[in-house]
Structure formats: structure tokens, C-alpha cells
């Protein structure tokens with residue numbers, strides 16, 4: 320039995336606690352939250368010891384591993400303390416607010432021989448898992464473009480991160496995972512509209528070494544929730560709904576043959592549409608199972624600290640690129 324705990328049981332942390340509570344081979348020994356009311360509510364609901372003092376929880380319950388689900392600006396401080404105390408850590412995404420902090424966490428985990436996983440949960444979405452499997456099999460042929468849309472209203476509780484780091488990081492990580500290729504360049508434009516003191520709309524482009532282009536459309540100003548990924552290639556297009564966990568394939572009827580996936584596309588026409596059966600599961604349960612498995616077997620988690628760091632690096636590059644872009648002559652000449 321591995322002993323688990325959760326620090327921060329707000330919106331996402333309470334789900335980590337519920338999942339650990341139900342997991343075989345794991346004993347949820349306690350939760351801790353700076354807000355006494357929140358700690359008591361979740362502790363009583365799950366019938367487990369609850370604390371406002373993390374140190375007291377660690378001393379009394381001695382967990383082996385824990386999820387850190389505090390606001391992003393506190394990831395580094397809380398994560399570092401847990402690693403220094405010898406605990407395996409699942410850090411909610413994004414890994415930290417700055418690259419330096421993320422690098423330090425990764426170095427500390429390595430030095431101590433501990434698992435540091437990052438909560439980029441879409442890798443565990445069953446529709447995304449099936450999409451990845453079929454892309455690897457070559458069903459879509461040569462991949463030209465991956466287009467992610469992640470649109471929803473602004474969650475006022477997020478006060479310490481803009482939409483690129485907080486929300487687009489899900490898609491940056493997922494596209495990296497699907498492509499498994501080096502990113503050559505990125506460019507992004509951000510807009511700050513109504514909600515916060517940070518950017519809340521983001522349009523981004525990323526180019527992979529093999530030529531594939533990633534397109535990101537992410538914002539907090541859409542009055543409905545959309546989580547969609549399309550993958551266009553020589554043999555057709557995948558349409559993946561990450562919310563409903565559905566996956567469709569639109570076949571290009573005149574695609575190059577299966578043995579000819581690198582050839583130039585000679586034409587496109589509408590072919591069959593295939594609804595792909597998905598074995599649905601809760602992505603968070605799969606994510607925490609993977610983390611616990613990594614601790615138990617001494618292997619790397621599916622989303623390592625290094626993955627979290629690379630995704631943060633790209634997110635920060637996206638934000639910077641729009642600010643540092645070279646203006647075209649016409650604009651420069653304008654008064």
C-alpha cells in the first residue's frame with residue numbers, strides 16, 4: 320500500500336483526493352488546504368484526516384507521494400519543500416510560473432531520485448490516446464496540420480496566470496506528445512480583453528521539424544466550452560472532441576496509397592466518415608494511476624518534469640514572440 324496525500328483541495332485538488340480514495344493499492348492518508356473550511360468540507364466528505372498545516376499532516380500521516388494542487392504561483396515553493404522532504408510529487412500543470420523554478424524542481428527530483436510528474440491531463444484523455452495510436456499507425460498519413468481549439472468563459476479563481484500558461488499549455492503539451500518531434504519555431508499573438516490583468520485570448524502557430532504546423536486558438540472569452548483538435552494529413556482528417564471523448568475520421572478518397580505516405584498530395588475528395596469507438600474513462604484516474612505506477616515501478620511517468628518544463632518553455636516563447644516580432648516596413652513607416 321502506498322500512502323497518498325493532496326495539498327490544495329479546491330476545484331481540481333478535491334478530484335485528486337476522490338480518485339486516490341477510490342484507487343486500489345493506495346491509501347489516501349490526508350489532505351491539506353490553507354482554507355480551513357475547504358479542508359474540512361473535503362476531509363469530511365471523504366472521511367479522511369484533514370489539515371490546514373501541511374507540516375503537521377506530513378509528520379502525522381507520513382505519505383509516500385502527493386499531488387500538489389495549489390495555485391500556480393505556489394507550485395515552486397510547495398513542490399520544492401515536498402521534494403526536499405523525499406516525497407514523490409504529481410505537480411498540477413503548469414509545472415511552475417518561471418523556467419528557472421521548473422528547472423530547479425526537475426534538478427531536485429533527479430538529485431533525490433524521486434518521481435516528478437506534471438498534470439498535463441489531456442495525454443490521458445481516451446479520445447486523445449486513440450488519436451495518437453491511430454496517427455502512429457499512419458491512418459492520417461503525413462501530418463500537415465494540427466489545430467487545437469480550447470475556448471471557454473473566464474474562471475475568476477485563476478488570478479496568477481494568463482491564458483497561454485494556464486490553458487494553452489494543455490494543447491502545447493498534447494500536440495508535442497502527438498508529434499514527438501522538435502519544435503523549430505513558434506509565433507503567437509495575445510489579447511487582453513475584459514477579465515484580468517493578463518492575456519485572455521491567444522492565437523498561436525508552431526512549426527515542427529518535419530514541416531507539420533500546429534495552430535492554437537485558446538481563450539477565456541467564449542460563452543461556451545469547446546475542446547477540439549483536428550489533425551489534417553494526406554489520407555484524411557481526424558476530428559477529436561476532448562470534452563465528449565469522441566473521435567471521427569474523414570477519409571480522403573483519393574489519398575496516396577498506404578505505402579506512399581510521404582508523397583505529395585495529388586488531390587482531395589470526400590470519402591467515408593468513420594466514428595471511432597472509444598473506451599471512455601476518467602482522464603484524471605488514468606493520470607494518477609500512471610503516477611502511482613511510476614513510483615511503484617521506479618520508471619518515468621508519462622508526463623515527466625522535463626515534459627512540463629518544455630511545455631512551459633514553449634508557452635513563454637509564444638507570449639514573448641508577439642511582443643518581439645519584427646514589424647513590417649509599412650507599419651514602421653506609419654506615424
Ligand SMILES: NC(=O)c1ccc[n+]([C@@H]2O[C@H](COP(=O)([O-])OP(=O)(O)OC[C@H]3O[C@@H](n4cnc5c(N)ncnc54)[C@H](O)[C@@H]3O)[C@@H](O)[C@H]2O)c1
Pocket residue numbers: 326327328329330331332351352353354357373388389390391393397411412413438439440476485
Ligand atoms: N489539469 C487540469 O485540468 C487542471 C484543472 C484545473 C486546475 N489545474 C491547476 O491546478 C492548480 C489549482 O487550480 P484550482 O483551479 O484547483 O484552484 P483553486 O483556487 O480552486 O484551488 C486551490 C486550493 O489551494 C488552496 N491553497 C492555497 N495556498 C495553499 C497552500 N499554501 N497550502 C495548501 N493549500 C493552499 C486554496 O485554499 C484552494 O482551496 C492550478 O495550478 C491550476 O492550473 C489543473
